[in-house]
Amino acid sequence: MINVIFPDGATRQYANGITGSELVESISKSLAKKTVAMRVNGELSDLSDELFDGAKIEFILRDDEAALELIRHDCAHVLAEAVQELWPDTQVTIGPVIENGFYYDFARDEPFSMEDLDKIEKRMRQIIERGAEFTKEIWSREKAKQVFATKGEHYKVELIDAIAEGESVKIYKQGQWFDLCRGPHMRSTKDIGQAFKLIKVAGAYWRGDSNNAMLSRIYGTAWAKQKQLDDYLHMLEEAEKRDHRKLGRELDLFHFQEEAMGSVFWHPNGHIIYNALEQYIRRKVSAADYKEIKTPELIDIKLWKKSGHWAKFRENMFVVPDEVPSMENDAPILSGDAKLMALKPMNCPAHVQIFNQGIKSYRDLPLRYAEFGCCHRNEAHGALHGLMRVRQMTQDDGHIFCTAEQIKSETENFCDLLDSIYHELGFDEVNILLATRPKVRAGSDEVWDLAEKSLSEALSSTGREFKIIEGEGAFYGPKLEFHLKDAIGRTWQCGTLQLDFVLPERLEASYIDKDSKRQTPVMLHRAILGSLERFIGILIENHAGRMPMWLAPTQVVVAPITSDIDDYAIKVVEQLKANNIRAISDLRSEKINYKVREHSHAKVPAIFVVGKREAEENTVSIRRLGSQGQSVMALKEAINNIVKEAQPPDLKNL
């Protein structure tokens, strides 16, 4: 007999060799019907696994959160089976679960088309209907390799070779079809249900290495219930509608063109947002005791060599010879021995240069520099993505020079500043990650201990929750990442705080300590928004283009109903402008319906409609974006309200 422990702590005795499904059957038929897997001592397992003495078990019902992973994983297997039924010469490779779904990579000469996806999906639904049971077999390494080799599944053979000694080689069968798999799986393909959809096809490298062969990847999404699938598909649609590249064009904010690919042409409307945001951050960092500086964009590669960027970051740097090229047939000729300059990809070395001017005392620390530094990075062409990934960007960058003892308080200060800014910008959910020492790193373990401890203590002392990502730190120090959740649930990494013990040393930064000895300061790299370009992209998508009043390029449109009210409309605009409101009049001889429609599409937050009545009574009829109705108000009151609303968030309530 064996003892099995249930989630509520109760222990019951069962016969040796009892499986999870036999056990659940013995408890209740209806529970057994809903149970698709189990957790044994906290590990997801097949229901068909035999239990052992002292096993803590927990049943996973199909509707449990935990079952979602299984649904998606099983769905990936069915996808592979469907593809091999349709195209038997296709090799299967791996098919893991990812956020919101799964994918499977196939090796095949012809890539899949979108039409193929429909065919595959149909076949998948049939396979699921067949409801073949998942059964597990343990094979010897030799047998597994031989069977897959005979089938021509060379990638699987390679996977078997990669399985650690001592780990068993598991084969999961579903009817005739079988796959090498770690498991676990649900009872049968029927448990998957029909709430899934194949989303897209794409190329992907074998084992994620760009030196390897390119495979064909099929992405799918799967859910427990149809409603969840519908919601997810709706979210994707919503995300598409919010695409900042589309809105940027429609709202006339910015554009890109071939001659400057990856760099933004800011139009007047977009630049209003840009400036408002920059000025806001300038006020915030100034209040947090940062000194704003400005450093050169073009710097001799000598400095980049010294800083280490030349060795680590060269392939992302734009290099410019300091020479006037001679010309032949309009083609430039460079001598090849001119001095080389590089457009700065980062601001840090330049900030150290300013720190290094004059002699610094421990009394000067912490010393905080901020710069809206324009950086150039030669990003891979395939990486460019609207404002989100550009080749020329402006970071809201800053560097804090301090002592090791000050790391903790500086971290706390910075977190407070971030909280305040994210909150004011409308992002109230922030996930914090602490990336710790990587395998290859600079600096002694002692210093790393202190650095990691300072960061985690600073976070804990303020009651902030954070996750640790082991080994993901920069080679020069650990870092914090701040991820913002947007209005439709996507997260964006924006803020970062990175400790650096290497650069100050390399660039010979020092201060005179209390004992009049020279010391090397610690350097904290930090950014709040990340890049202004990218953050504006995030703001556009977060607000779906309907910017809050203080960021809206045009804040008010005054639209007269007939042309004999034009004078009054002009007067209203003048008064708005006198109060620093970005207002325009729309005097075209169009109907009011037309004007309202057009400015609503342009996402102007407020339309003041003025007709004969309003002109006589010195009022305006206000129509706010997103509302169907309107309200009539005295002009003075209306202006006051707009002025109040148009205050940047840090200046409201002052």
Added chain:
RNA sequence: GCUGCUGUAGCUCAGGGGUAGAGCACUCCAUUGGUAAUGGAGAGGCCGAGAGUUCAAAUCUCUCCAGCAGCACCA
């Protein structure tokens, strides 16, 4: 950078070996109206770039370039 797809008017897109098409936007004219499209007329294009096949190429072929999706990258 890799794989796949795409590139025709400002935008969204149709067409497809032999005068280049639509809707919206734009310009002009009429219209003066009460909260999401008033009517009419007009203008607008090296069909991404280059080469090739052909009597003839926007259309077929090749090479580039850019965009899109994913991968890789992301100090």
